[in-house]
Amino acid sequence: MLDIQKIRLDFPILNEVINGKPLVYFDNAATTQKPLPVLNALARYYEHYNANIHRGIHHLAEKATSAFEASRHKIQTFMNARHVEEIIFTYGTTDGINLVSQSYGRTFLKEGDEIIISTMEHHSNIVPWQMLCEEKGCVLRVIPINDAGELLMDEYEKMLSEKTKFVSVVHVSNALGTINPVAEIIEKAHAVGAKVLVDGAQATSHIDIDVQALDCDFYVFSLHKLYGPTGMGALYGKKDILNAMPPYRGGGEMIKEVTFAKTIYNDLPYKFEAGTPNIADVVAAYNAVEYVETLGKKQIADYEHELLVYGTEALQSIEGLKLVGTAKEKVSVISFILEGIHPQDVGVILDQQGIAVRTGHHCTQPLMQRLGIPGTSRASFAVYNTKEEIDKLVVGLERVKKMLS
Structure with a gap:
C-alpha cells in the first residue's frame, strides 16, 4: 500500500x-x-550543466544532450513505443495535436474527407480540426454522448465510412472523468482505413498507456499533468507515418543541410523539433515519469x-x-x-x-x-x-x- x-x-x-x-x-x-525529484532535477540542470544540446562537443553540452535524450528513452518505455524516434518532444498536448493536424492533415487530407471527434473534446482537440476543415474543405463529424457522459458507440459506428480519414478523440474527459473505449474506437476506425490520434492529456497520470497494444497512430500528452514541468509534452507517432509527414516548423536542429536553393531535413525525431527546445523541463520529465513508476x-x-x-x-x-x-x-x-x-x-x-x-x-x-x-x-x-x-x-x-x- x-x-x-x-x-x-x-x-x-x-x-x-x-x-x-x-x-x-x-x-x-x-x-x-x-515532487522534490522534479524540482531538484530542474535546479541541478541550471546549476551544473546548463548548455544547448546536440550541437556542442564540450562537456556541458554532452551532459545536457545525454540527459535530454535519456528522457526520450524513458518516455518511450513509459508508453511502450516500438522505436525511440517515435517520441517527439512538444510544448504540450495542444502543440502535439496542432503538429499532427498541420503536418499530416495538410498533406494527406483533401476536400470531402471526414474527420471524427467527440462531444467531450477539449477545445485543443476541436479548434485545430475546424481550422483544417476550413482550409481543406474537410467535414467535421461529432460522436454524441448520453446524459451520463459516455460516448454513443452505435452512433460512432454509423458515422464510419470510406470517407472517414481521421479520428481524434480524448482518452479521458477532463471535464467529466469519463474513460473512453479508445481501443474499440481505434479498431473500428482502422477497419475503414482511417488514422487515429488519442488525446492522452488526462489519461497518462491515471491509466497505463501502451501505444502498441492500442495500435493508435498518434498519442499526445503533457508532462505537467503527470507531476512534471509545464511547457513540454510528447507526441508518439508510428514511425512510417512520421517519416511520411513534412516538418511542422522550420529552423535549427530540424535540418541536415541548408543552402539558398534547397534544405534537406533531418531524420526522426529531430525534423519535428525545430529550434532550442525546453531543455530543462525535458530533462526533469525523466524524474517525473520515474517518480510515477516508482510508486506504481x-x-x-x-x-x-x-x-x-x-x-x-x-x-x-x-x-x-x-x-x-x-x-x-x-x-x-x-x-x-x-x-x-x-x-x-x-x-x-x-x-x-x-x-x-x-x-x-x-x-x-x-x-x-x-x-x-x-x-x-x-x-x-x-x-x-x-x-x-x-x-x-x-x-x-x-x-x-x-x-x-
Missing part, C-alpha cells in the same frame, strides 16, 4: 497556507503539483479510485448538489453543480477556505452546451490527496450553501 503521508512530504507546495487555511489542492486535472501506476490508480468512490458518496450527501458525469468507467474527477449557485461563486468561497477547485466550462464549451449548463465546479484528485481533504471540501460546500442559498 502507498504511504500517502510520506508521499505528501515529496510535495513542498502542500505546506502552503491559503487565506489562513492549509492548502487543499483539488485542481489536478488542470495541472499536478511537482496500479497502486496510484487503485488509491485514486478509492478517493473517487469516497468523494462521490460524500458529495452526493449534500442536498442540492448534482453530479455531472456519471460514467461507469471514470478516473478521479468529480464535476458538480449546486442548485441555484453559480460555479464561480462556489470556487471563490472555497478558495477563502484554502480549497482549490476548478470552475467554468473547462475548455469544453460544446460539452456544456450539450448538458445544458454554463459550467461546473470540478474536484480532481491526485495521489497526494486524502479522504480528510475531501471531508474539508464537504464542509466547505455546506458553507457555500449557507452563505448563498
